[in-house]
Amino acid sequence: MLSLPFFSQAQGWQNPSERYTDAYKKHLNAKCPIPEDGIKHFVYFARDREALKGHPLLQHSSFTGAQIMYAWKDLEANKNEYDFTAIEEDVRYLKQFGKKLFIQLQDVTFDPKYKAVPSYLTTKEYKGGAILQHDENGEPEGWVAKRWNVNVRERYALLLTALGKEFDGEIEGINLQETAIGVTKSDSDFSEEAYVQGIKENMLALKKAFPTSTTMVYANFIPGEWLPFDDKGYLKSIYQYGEEIGVGLGGPDLMVTRKGQLNHALAQMHEGAFTVPLGIAIQDGNYIGKTGADLDYNEEQDKGDDGRSNIVPLLHAFAKDFLKVSYMFWVNQVPYFEQDVITCFK
Numbered sequence: 001m002l003s004l005p006f007f008s009q010a011q012g013w014q015n016p017s018e019r020y021t022d023a024y025k026k027h028l029n030a031k032c033p034i035p036e037d038g039i040k041h042f043v044y045f046a047r048d049r050e051a052l053k054g055h056p057l058l059q060h061s062s063f064t065g066a067q068i069m070y071a072w073k074d075l076e077a078n079k080n081e082y083d084f085t086a087i088e089e090d091v092r093y094l095k096q097f098g099k100k101l102f103i104q105l106q107d108v109t110f111d112p113k114y115k116a117v118p119s120y121l122t123t124k125e126y127k128g129g130a131i132l133q134h135d136e137n138g139e140p141e142g143w144v145a146k147r148w149n150v151n152v153r154e155r156y157a158l159l160l161t162a163l164g165k166e167f168d169g170e171i172e173g174i175n176l177q178e179t180a181i182g183v184t185k186s187d188s189d190f191s192e193e194a195y196v197q198g199i200k201e202n203m204l205a206l207k208k209a210f211p212t213s214t215t216m217v218y219a220n221f222i223p224g225e226w227l228p229f230d231d232k233g234y235l236k237s238i239y240q241y242g243e244e245i246g247v248g249l250g251g252p253d254l255m256v257t258r259k260g261q262l263n264h265a266l267a268q269m270h271e272g273a274f275t276v277p278l279g280i281a282i283q284d285g286n287y288i289g290k291t292g293a294d295l296d297y298n299e300e301q302d303k304g305d306d307g308r309s310n311i312v313p314l315l316h317a318f319a320k321d322f323l324k325v326s327y328m329f330w331v332n333q334v335p336y337f338e339q340d341v342i343t344c345f346k
Contacts, residue, residue, distance in 0.1 A: 133182035164209030173214030250279035279327035
């Protein structure tokens with residue numbers, strides 16, 4: 001039989017994983033148009049550079065510029081041979097319209113057929129350079145550079161240094177891809193501790209290369225821990241380190257009702273006292289409360305629903321008041337950007 005004191009304590013117990021599940025409700029009354037707010041708004045094009053040409057953001061005062069992803073292998077096809085032509089073209093094009101570029105540097109993919117690392121890294125010297133990611137069902141879902149490998153990291157730092165020499169101060173900012181990867185202790189030479197250390201060293205290399213432009217890492221999940229119950233201090237230490245060295249922090253997928261995101265990146269942003277800029281990305285699926293990883297969502301087939309609610313005002317209000325971000329990156333997803341985002345900004 002339960003003792004009365006224990007029973008009373010259990011009755012008052014609150015699940016810490018649900019502490020933010022209702023936070024979004026404070027912003028349900030947010031409406032269009034979105035007012036001026038001090039946040040720098042960018043449109044995220046992933047690797048679709050061609051979509052930038054003639055895009056509505058170019059004539060819209062509410063948008064600071066474009067965020068474009070560039071794969072490592074496209075910037076350094078051969079060892080020590082850098083080609084930044086694509087970035088240079090995009091900087092020049094945006095400048096014509098008074099807009100800025102925000103680089104997302106790609107070393108991770110979510111397609112098993114595509115690697116983002118240069119071919120010279122896929123050798124014994126770098127222990128293959130990259131490794132397959134797997135989803136929860138064990139199915140391949142893409143590739144990730146071996147961020148925990150010292151030799152791979154050295155090459156990455158050299159790329160960052162070369163980029164910084166060309167573009168620091170010329171671009172608005174540069175961010176490293178998300179920390180969430182589908183790799184476990186059983187994979188190759190991977191270890192959780194080495195992975196966290198590798199992320200931090202990449203952050204430091206990024207800051208050294210770009211002392212002027214905004215620097216940022218998408219720190220959302222770390223393999224080996226699940227907050228709040230299985231907390232090994234990995235994700236928290238990355239947020240602390242970013243504040244310490246001056247690297248901004250944020251994440252992809254603004255999911256205001258999903259506990260996974262709420263208990264990881266969004267909780268870190270909400271609970272911390274940061275002087276570095278914070279950023280959040282609204283990516284494919286987020287306009288209807290989904291992510292590209294959801295099994296019931298196909299971003300290639302989904303074309304919107306005329307009866308859907310426009311949650312852009314809610315996403316903005318949540319990011320502004322709950323997360324206190326400096327940057328928002330709105331994905332250029334058809335038809336949601338044209339129908340929901342652009343119409344909601346003055």
